[in-house]
Amino acid sequence: MKLTVVGSSPAWPNPGGAQSGYLVDSLGTLLLDCGAGVLARLREREPWPRVDAIVITHFHLDHWADLVPWVWGASFGPGRDAPPPDLWLPPDGTVQIDHLGMHFGREDMFHDAFSVREYSEGRPFAAAGMTVTPHRVLHYDLQTYGLRIDDGERVLAYSGDTGPSDALVELARDVDLFLCEATLASGAAEANGARGHLSVEEAVAAFTASGARRLVLTHRPAELAVENGLELAHDGLELEV
Numbered sequence: 288m289k290l291t292v293v294g295s296s297p298a299w300p301n302p303g304g305a306q307s308g309y310l311v312d313s314l315g316t317l318l319l320d321c322g323a324g325v326l327a328r329l330r331e332r333e334p335w336p337r338v339d340a341i342v343i344t345h346f347h348l349d350h351w352a353d354l355v356p357w358v359w360g361a362s363f364g365p366g367r368d369a370p371p372p373d374l375w376l377p378p379d380g381t382v383q384i385d386h387l388g389m390h391f392g393r394e395d396m397f398h399d400a401f402s403v404r405e406y407s408e409g410r411p412f413a414a415a416g417m418t419v420t421p422h423r424v425l426h427y428d429l430q431t432y433g434l435r436i437d438d439g440e441r442v443l444a445y446s447g448d449t450g451p452s453d454a455l456v457e458l459a460r461d462v463d464l465f466l467c468e469a470t471l472a473s474g475a476a477e478a479n480g481a482r483g484h485l486s487v488e489e490a491v492a493a494f495t496a497s498g499a500r501r502l503v504l505t506h507r508p509a510e511l512a513v514e515n516g517l518e519l520a521h522d523g524l525e526l527e528v
Contacts, residue, residue: 288313288441288528290464292505294325295520297470298349301509304522306349309445309466309505313438314416315339318372319445326353326360328522335366339415340373341401344447345431346383354384354401355391361400374401375414377421377430381405408432422458424449427483433458441528444499448506450482451489459497464528466520467494468506469513487513 289312294305306322308329318325318341329336343351354374360366374397376384381403388396397403406412411420418439421432426448435458436443444459446467459465470484477483485493487504494502504513505520513519 288436288438288443288463290443290466290526290528292520292522292524292526293318293328294322295505295507295522295524296322296324296349297506297508298347299508300324304509306352307506308353310338311415311417311436311443313441315414317342317415317417317419317436319434319436320344320350320447321353321357322349323352326356335360335364335369337369338372340375342375342406342414342419342434343377343380344434344445345377345426345429346380347429347448350448354397358392358396358400362396366400371399371401373414374403375412375419376403376405377432378405378407379430406432422454424454424458425452425482426450427481429483435462443528444497446485446490448483450477450484451493455493456496459493459499461497462499464501464503464526465494465497465499466503466505469504470506470508472511487517491517 291310293308296304305324307320308325309319311317316338384397418437420435424433434445442462444462467490469487469490471486503518
């Protein structure tokens with residue numbers, strides 16, 4: 288299993304950076320999230336991205352925005368002859384993208400570019416030849432999922448966006464690689480006491496409690512340094528899981 292960090296920026300882009308997008312290559316090619324800038328980065332690799340499936344963790348723009356230009360490229364541009372990837376959305380996600388389609392073009396626009404599907408909390412599904420299990424995580428009041436990806440030999444956990452919770456620890460339980468967000472500065476308070484992101488210390492605590500073998504931090508503002516020998520994702524990073 289190979290992980291390529293396509294985009295690793297938080298909700299505001301780091302200088303020259305793309306937002307959330309992580310490519311997993313194993314039995315097939317799976318894209319985890321598709322934030323702003325991800326499609327352009329993928330097109331630097333090949334004229335049009337050939338992925339088998341895309342999984343979206345939640346409907347904040349930095350995790351799905353490039354599905355919109357993907358539609359236009361698949362409909363009118365260089366992706367016209369590419370087979371449509373499976374697009375896996377959170378529960379009730381089809382209703383949400385159809386509603387968005389009415390504002391961006393037409394109600395069925397996403398169905399032209401993708402084979403749209405929905406996953407359910409805790410229920411494994413097959414995507415790009417791998418088994419993906421969604422775990423509900425804490426991200427303010429928005430329905431949001433972390434993802435556990437298993438190709439039969441290696442297991443990767445991706446936190447999506449999350450505050451600290453027992454569910455996050457279980458998501459990463461004994462995995463080979465834990466890709467975990469760390470958006471906040473140490474001791475930073477979120478608005479109104481709600482939780483939706485992690486500090487480095489909270490990400491490390493979840494990693495330690497989970498028994499995962501390796502931690503890579505992501506979704507981190509460029510202005511916030513990471514110390515103590517911790518690994519930090521950057522756009523273009525390639526890792527063997």
